[in-house]
Amino acid sequence: MVATLVNEILHAQACLSRLTIDGRRDLITRILDELKAHRKYGLAGVPADRCLWIDRLIASVSSGFSEIIVLEDDEFSSILKEFRKLMATLEEISSEVPRPPVRQ
Numbered sequence: 728m729v730a731t732l733v734n735e736i737l738h739a740q741a742c743l744s745r746l747t748i749d750g751r752r753d754l755i756t757r758i759l760d761e762l763k764a765h766r767k768y769g770l771a772g773v774p775a776d777r778c779l780w781i782d783r784l785i786a787s788v789s790s791g792f793s794e795i796i797v798l799e800d801d802e803f804s805s806i807l808k809e810f811r812k813l814m815a816t817l818e819e820i821s822s823e824v825p826r827p828p829v830r831q
Contacts, residue, residue: 730818765821766782
């Protein structure tokens with residue numbers, strides 16, 4: 728799912744001038760949803776005090792949501808670039824973390 732989101736971010740950056748406010752809103756919402764899912768599932772076994780960074784990021788993006796989606800194209804592109812790098816990093820980290828065995 729993260730790989731798909733990274734590709735969506737790359738596509739949005741490539742055609743940013745044609746990306747509508749609704750398109751921006753949808754993309755940032757998907758990014759937020761992915762961050763929340765990573766917090767809930769990817770960091771499920773991590774103590775809460777070690778997850779403050781992602782909690783703060785989620786809160787910051789959520790509170791600045793309306794400002795983010797109306798940024799100038801170059802600023803929005805910079806934000807997307809950073810989210811793309813973050814998503815790729817989270818995917819890489821998640822793939823390296825051993826998963827507990829599934830009980831049947």
